[in-house]
Amino acid sequence: MPRPLLMLLLASLFYTACAPAEEPFIIGVATDLMNKAASPARTLQLLEDAGVDSVRDDAWWPVAEPQRGALRIDPAWQTYVSKAREHRLRPLLVLGYGSPFYDNYAKPRQPQVRDAFGNYVSFVSRELSANVDFYEIWNEWDKENPAAEEFSLDYSQLVEDSARRIRQQKKPQTILAGAVTSQGLDLGFADRLIESGVLQHADGLSLHPFVYCRHDERRTPERWMAWLRWIDSDLRTLAARPVPLYLSRMGWPSNNGKCGLSEQTQAAYLARSFFLAQTLPDIKGLWWAGLFDGSDRRDPQQNFGLFREDLTPKPAYLTLKAISPTLHDYRYDPEKSRELDGNYLLRFARGTDQVLVAWTSAASNTVRVDASSMQRGNVQLIDSSQPLKGQFDSGIAWQCNDGRCTAQIGLDDFPKIISLGNKPPLFAQ
Template identity: 45%
Template sequence: MKHKALHVLAWACASWFVAQPAQAQEPFIVGVVTHFMNDEAPPLPRLRLAAAAGINSARDAPYWSSAETALGQWRVVPGWRTWLSGGVDLNMTPMAILCFSTWFHNNIKPSEPQVKPGYLQYVDYATRQLGAGVGFYEIWNEWDLGNDPKDPALSADYAALVRDTAPIVRRNSPQSTILAGSITSHGMRGGFAERLIDDGVLNWVDGLSLHPYVHCANGENATPEGWIKWMRSYSQKLTNKVGREVPLYLTEMSWPSHQGNCGNTPVTQAAYLGRAYFLARTLPAIKGMWWYDLIDDGVDKSNQEHHFGLLEYGTLKPKPAYGVMQAVAPVVRDFRYDAQASRQGAEVYMLYFDKGPERVLAAWTTGYTRTESLISPTPQSGAVRYVDTAAPNKGQQTGPDWSCNAGKCTVPLSLNGFVKIISLGSDG
């Protein structure tokens, strides 16, 4: 990449480097989608790989078709409980999607009167069998997919399903957070959430779930920076409608690494992962983001659906995105975002995070590689220390020495499209 000349970034006031008083908050959810809850193969080795990446929630589906293999014949798939207990033991909060019809209902959605009673029986059975370990339940998956999200009947049918389903989940699993929507990008743009709100969905659930993919958008809109602008606008639209902040859970989000239309290289996928997770923390309405998904679903290089994962299909070899997840997850998950200190420019992003006395700066550029001169009004000594997510396996690296004069410390640091996580030590 081309380098621009040294660019000096000065901060106008010392308070930008001083952490604000810590406030109690729930850890941000750094989640991942898995596709093996219904498998016969032991899930624990794959769940361990997720936990090793710093992930604190796994999302999967105890399928209705797996629970009721024939009309009135119910069973618990052994994988359900081993997946659930494995996740809990690894400190990953499980999310279960209550979804998908059965062959004897011709795979019809439970909006039809001949199907809904069976679906509600499934919900009751599954939530009783899974017990207290499930942290999140999501009602159905992408109801709007393949339909016209502007159709009032579509949202009304789904709202009615949520109205009938949520009380069953609440009764059987009172500790769980209940989510509705799993609204696709198409549905988000088509007003699906707004119609669900009009139909009263927020009276029955704890938040909305979204699948805000942008990898097929044009230009900047397909980048993490364009994506977060859209998310801010969307969140504000919902806030204005409801009169309060609507909790948003991004239960699927990612960029694929296939060859062809809407594709990216594995390296770009990795860079986008780091930037997207840090940017998600800048929007308070977003409570968590589940990367779709843990493992690639195939090996066809031109098949988009085969290449969303952090690990390669079959071999489970880590892709570049897996190493980036390991590097960013601890900060994204456990640190507090300092909005007052942070700056998001046209090309340079400087986001500050605190955890007790620890303070870090997540920095990158969306344009050319460039050198930024960091200026600190608080004392710094020795070499600047940072983790470069372009090479996370190297761990913490050292760069040039801080140079201090007349109470000001500066250090030049090269930035590019991969996040650098820079240690600023104690907040003083």
């Protein structure tokens, strides 16, 4: 090998070895298990099996303070967070919801209520510090009044005080502000938090950017991501720096009737939303909005689950399990990705190993796929609509001529994870 080329290769390998590790993208699920008496162990095992990294649940203020001034940790909370750790799941706990002893569940905006809430935050964060990774300050504060400036300023003050108390613990936790709703995003609540300096105290913004009940053309994962890109750009401009975004509740329901999707379409949207979330670097993780469905098949809020009410897995759970290894192990490559006429062709890489995640939001069609290097035999892929098959031989042969291999692949609304082979290290980043 010529010396200049050898030096370039060594420099490339050195850079790759010494580059700072990216924070892994978080695959999360909102569980609603922590305040139930039944053991969560079996369910948490199913989440671990599916490649989930984090679970979100509620540390209700009234449960921690069942009598005025008498703070305690419910044994079910200790069981939940310790079992979550056993199953390699990082707990995200919501601190909030008001207390009957302080202005009848009022938000902590007045000094007396704010002080009491602060005592609760200090107590819970101290008692659970060994097993909790994330704290979210309140849940959807903006829902009551997303347009009022004073309302957002009071919340920013609450975040500042709560963050100061949480950071007194030995173990550092990630502190999230906001849980900003879609309406709050549209009406400037998140903007006002940034302008008030909330990121001086919190590590990122939590968002609940639901779009499932918007106009049909605006509630697809692709239109959702286009809207989030606009939100992200706006927040970056206001903050004059990247703003870490944690989508701590997000999803599409599979209910009957208004705003609902079929279980199959819910699974397709889950896969597309997780892959699209990785295309926006400021998004650090996505927590799917539900674990179990409820009994009312017409209520959207009861049908976000990965499991049906009888605990059988829905297609969404199986799809998540099939795609999670790619979400964990591969990094998005924007330079080699493209979207054309509703076809999404997203390139991901793990070192020299390249895959293409491809689907269409339009009518089913066929596209040409280029391999990363010379290939033999047939295209190997994972079809997220057939999650139990794992990676399989598609029966579609690579056609190779003049040092280039291509294949014609059919696309539908479920992402296919297509193995492109290994690119020579010199050219792979």
